[in-house]
Amino acid sequence: MQLIDIGVNLTHPSLAREREAVIERATAAGVCQLVLTGTSLEESENALEFCRQLDDSGRRLFSTAGVHPHDASQWNGDSARQLRALLSETPVRAVGECGLDFNRDFSPRPQQEKALEEQLALAVALRLPVFLHEREAGARLTAILREFRDRLPAAVVHCFTGDRNTLYGYLDLDLHIGITGWVCDERRGTHLHPLLRDIPAGRLMLESDAPWLLPRSLRPKPKSGHNEPAFLTEVLREVALHRGESAEAVAAHTTATARAFFDLPQL
Template sequence: MLHDLIDIGANLGHESFDHDLDAVIDRARAHGVAQMVLTGASRAGSPRALEIARQGPGVLFATAGVHPHHASEYTAEADAELRELHRQPEVVAVGECGLDYHRDFSPRPAQRRAFSLQLEIAADTGKPLFLHQRDAHEDFLAILAEFEGRLGPRVVHCFTGERHELEAYLERGWHIGITGWLCDERRGAHLREIVTGIPADRLMIETDAPYLMPRTLRPKPSHRRNEPMFLGHICAELARDRGEDPVQTAAATTATARAFFGLPQPPA
């Protein structure tokens, strides 16, 4: 079993974890996950992520942001709420924020506005960015380019794109988060071919739990809820595709995540 893993994206504030959250965290720790960054992705979800993070000092951390699906809720009050959250030491990144033209749950102008306002928060706080992009590559690059020289490190979370998108992000010095999408033979097979091009100091791993259960788990779980305990499986699959020892991949992704988010060594 792999040890000292960091899950950089787990939605533990999701309602599916309400009844057994402590057990989920315990299982993750028992399966080698030393630290987790909990995703804040809405006005309600971001304070919930912080609330949970405060229950695990040195182990649990949070992001605070508004996902493009929720961009319509990004009011002046929402902006003030986010800025207050970013004054808290457990909140280590701005986001999840970005653009999603795949589903368009919020109008595209609202998405672009919410994204830009959150980039202002990142510029003001100096915190790293936890980014989302789906089917919006050109607009995504264009908006980020407007903040050139004002932003800190960036990770494109749950990368599912094509080679040209990956190359564009790497050329700009950004980081890449890989999830169990890699393990989906229907949608993620192309990732297995291109993850070899990600430098070790730019690569991180995440479950995006409760979403994206790895389809290569054996035996298959009796449920569809993903958990951070499966991060080691994602790491092993990624290592195989990169031609690395899983221990090497684990150590590199952990070192990269600690440096990116400024995380301390976990408590013993």
Template sequence: MPSYIDIAVNLLGSALESDIPQIVQAAAEQGVSPLIVIGSDLAESAAAIELCQHYPTQLYCTAGVHPHHASDWNSASLPQQAKLCAAPQVVAVGECGLDYNRDFSPRSAQRTAFAAQLELAAQLQKPVLMHERDAHEDFIAILREYRPHLCGALLHCFTGSLAQMHAYIELDLHLGITGWVCDERRGQELAQIVPFIPKQRLLIETDSPYLLPRSMRPKPKSSKNKPQYLPYIAQYIANLRNEDAEEFANCCYLNSLAFFNLSPNHG
């Protein structure tokens, strides 16, 4: 059975939180291990580190401030985040970036928090896990300034255009693809783009509990997406790319190990 790493799981602050042991176990039974738990603000990042300590080798996490929470960013945030990022469970700075779709935080605050976290990632030489929605121009302008100093940069849940994909690949980004690609309504453009993403730049994720693949049959009883469905997403993407599913899964697994600086884990 192929091995998989789910590079973005919202285990905390979501519908999955009440069922973590079962979620982790069911994923591992499908070869999906470890899972990367997303920290979307500093309190959640601290909680994620604590959670990971209970699941060594099965859970790792990020530590960051999502653009939705950028208005909470202040002078104390950076030293706090740096301290969190020193924990051995933290494999990336983030989730950070820009979200002009929801605008839950003022755009100026989003840009300030994003730039500060990119600078921190460069200082710590930790990879960065990023979010961008309806903010491509500002996102790429800020990122371009810091990219030469970053050891690795991942745009997770990529749903952009072909031109945006090329711009991100030019900046040597990794792109995370979710079950959005399985959505016959919203995912058609992404499905057309996915074959053109260089294989060494492609990572796969569920972004659980969001973005349940709409094309799954039989349809899961619950609308909650789960890491155990990652092999389905991998198979779907491999078909779009006209690649052998097992070889594709292995390539994504090796990409993920290298990006997050993890050792192979079959436990």
């Protein structure tokens, strides 16, 4: 049984300091390919470098490149040029993490929207899929995406935590949906359980978002308290339970979907 983790922040210091061991544990757990998340120009460079350093085969580690809405205030006239150069590199398979965050508003909303729109334009020009972030901004993100969707190859709303109406809005735009350990959180994730059946096979993908979102249902818990790709099997278990499918079936169709979305090689 193979799994693909479509969102791991391997450049975060808590994982980067033992990155080889993290990858080894992921492989032992059946997580055969990882997509490293780029959240700023600097982190996107670092993620690309990790792919080069840690994967001689060029078949197991891949990355995204983009500017997160938290960092949208840093977006300037040169950002698109720098990002375009990163997106030309073979291991980089998607634009992002980009999007809107109206929960924390670390960057002013107009700047978030400008950075998002310019990154979507790059995705259109380069024919690349998009790795999206959204918090409390579903309606606005849907409106912006509607203007680009016919020209975008594909887009995934990563770490989906929204409600039924938001989910249906994304599915109506033929978007992919990424599910994390949020679904394992009995305090705030149970509303997702009935929605999991509504995500069609071919639109669902799994991700750890490590080192964050350690599945609360995981036993035993790691002493570090940090999440990592090896624990994606717990997300798989919870998703399979609430979809009424076997873990093997969910692993098969989410892996096939991720491989097609990011144009990853067969192993």
